[in-house]
Amino acid sequence: MTESQSRPSPGGVPLSTVLAFSATSVPIAALAMAITVHMPAYFAASIGVPLTAVAAAFFTCRMIDIPVEPALGLAMDRTRSRFGRYRLWTIVGAPLLMAGLYMLLQARSGVGTGYLIVWLMVMYLGLSVLVLSHAAWGARLATGYAERARVFGIMGGVGVLGAIGVLLVPIVMQARGYADHEGVRAMIWAIIGLTPLAVLLVVWRTPETIAPETGGHRFRVRDYAELITHGSMARILLADLCLSLGPGWMAALFLFFCRDRMGFTTAEANMLLGVYILAGLVGAPVTGAVAARIGKHRAAMLSSAIYSAALVTLLFLPRGNVWASMPTQFVAGFVAAGFTALIRAMVADVADDIRLRQGKERAGVLYSLITSTSKLALASAVIITYPLLARLGYDPKLGRANTPEAIQGLTLAFTAGPIVFLALGAFCFVGYKLTAERANEIRRELEARDAALYAEAEPIEALTGAGSSPLTAPAARPS
Template identity: 55%
Template sequence: MTQAASSPAKRVPFLTALAFAATALPVAAVGIAMAVYLPRHYASHLGIDLAVVGAAFFIVRMIDIPVDGLLGWSMDKTRTPWGRYRLWTILGAPILMLGVYFLFLPPAGVGRNYLIFWVLILYLGNSILALSHAAWAATLAPQYNDRSRVFAIMTAVGVLGAASVLAIPIVNEARGVSDAGNVAMMGWLIIALAPITAAIVVWKTPEKIAPEAPGDEFRLRDYGALITRPAFARILLADLCLSLGPGWMSATYLFFFTDSRGFTTGQASILLATYFLAGIVGAPLMGRLAMRISKHRTVMVATTLYSLTLVSLIAVPKGNLMVAIIPLFIAGVMASGFNLLTRAMTADIADEIRLEHGKERSGLLYAITTMTSKIAGAFSIGLTFFVLSKVGYDAAEGARNTAQAIHNLELVFLVGPVVFVMLGGACMIGYGLDAIRHADIRRQLDARDALYDEAPIVESLTGEAAIASLPPRE
């Protein structure tokens, strides 16, 4: 199979985008399992103190954050006949599988150190897959609107990965099986998904390595210049808030819906599946809306409607599954646009930086963006579990909480997500890198790249790549 250099208006074929999105399946499955089920499993079924579990996840996130920067920098420096991000996808899958095996199928009597070590290994593998996937997407779809479309497809496919995890407790409850075995089944599912999906992406997706200018090597102090870049700083702050809000909700979700709203674990999982499955509708909807009103305005619309819908959950009658499905579906539609849009906007920033400096920085930019998500992940579990332990809520299996403790749980569940999500939307007020500005950037990049049409396009595992470079800038 041979592919010519892309014209400015060329869209990524749907089947190519769908095959490329396969990596989102295990990444999303890990995300939902780690955010909702695994902390509760270690606290309730394995008997580790709630605050200790929260602290363990926080510690790992803090260790893991600088690793992402090194990974992103390394990815951008990688230039092989197999491609740049393709190689990292191959490396990430087995590391993720190793971490999942030991974390989701732990031996009896595990403690904090065991939890910290294997969460760290799992996050390393997951980071490699997620970073290489996002950075590869930025080069696969170079156009402003097509990026919204490709990232929407990735998000929709990721929803299926999350839904596959959510289906496990639902099926087990219907079979009368204890939910103590849910996490082990989730682990085996992810272990099966990781190599299959990585193989599909690696085998079926072309990869173009953009030409680069010699010199202008990235230095440590350049991190500061990237982070303080006005457009990127807005994205980072927005991404932090838009990860912290839903992450906060996820960390307290099962506690809220079982102890406050009177649902069983299986029913709560049905509602959560509704929330995530709504992304199959929401992701394309958010992508299409972004094509019409721009990405940053779509973020503001989504965050406002999400917050209003979340507040309405407190009015849901206890145990009424059919009523609860409605606000969970609407919230899921809106939430599906959060990461989709900020990741697509990060790709636009990468184009702007490549135009200025002649170097690919997608991997590094996504690493920095992922750092904000990991900071949010650390606090969403560590902080919320700490707060719950301080407001009198007891998470132990079979514990009887007072009415005041349940009321405090409700406040913790609602206030944190609404505040942070609305802050995330506010970050987009006055954002300047819109479709018009990006079209001008792509016009200049395409004109420059056209002078060096030997930039490699790796079509398959056996494709050859001639590494091209630009002459030094004057």
């Protein structure tokens, strides 16, 4: 691979390339939906694991996984192979995720918490590898401020196809007479089948470039501290925690709220959830386009306000009327899909700033921090809301037979928690400084330095006859 082939391509990323690269978003989004909505309820209601034990298992795995994330990110950033950097790790993540899901399918009534923790950990490890490598690779694929908003927005939109597709599985299964737990099992099998197909498409059709670096490759403690204390990154981390916890909180209680407060069947609740997710197919790309015009941080603040307003309207809708609830779910899903895309695009801008300062690629480590906050938020949603419902006297096995006081407590928990955290997330971006102007200035400085490093490497290649620069590892080209 020659030095010129290792450089980023000028101009925007072709839509066909973005769509192919977004394929990994399909199983990732599908699994995220299954984890936040169906899997905890499946283990509690169908396998018979107590609510507190389910919450403990998921929370424990998240807590164990969080310190592993930075190590994975660092390993990815330091990888230099003929297969590229993040491409290689994408291939590694798929079998880990599939193995964990398969073993979780083998869980039967009376399964211990230890069994759940072990195989949830394997599943989460594979998911972490796929999410980190995909996001960091995306930051290298798109380099401009507005271009990143576009690319990550499309990635979010494509991911919606996976989420909505996996939600259709239990709906179809129930319509054909299968029980709820059989629908969840079919959902997990679908994710296992989608994962290798998506990964193969991404590694086959997407180019990867490796940025030139200055100095050695040693990662010092102060380098890591600089990532966390970076002004913009610190704001993003706290905002991501809140913006993930708000919708995650709602998702953890969604089925209970729809069934026992709104009077919907499980199939109807899944239909509404499908509308919520399907809205993101348009919402994520549109949010990216809006962010390119008004700024990513402003788009996040606007989305938070719209989401909260939509959530409040649910309390005034007639019970049992699915059609009346659909517009509200569509609006909430439309803006919610943009949260993840905006945060990921903003981290890519921070990665540029860090590379300009430290001279080394840190995208993998930076995205590990973001995925850690997201996992902490989603785990906290379960560990907080499920015990909270128990304290409020709500029993999921009783369904609509719960007392009016318990149903009222469920309603308050469902609405108040997300609104509070979304407001906190929006507040984090007040005074945000890594604007489009600053991000573009950083890109110009990086491109000038990269050009000098490439030029410096050319005489070395000519003398050694090497096919690649010592500053850049070879990267595979798309077929």
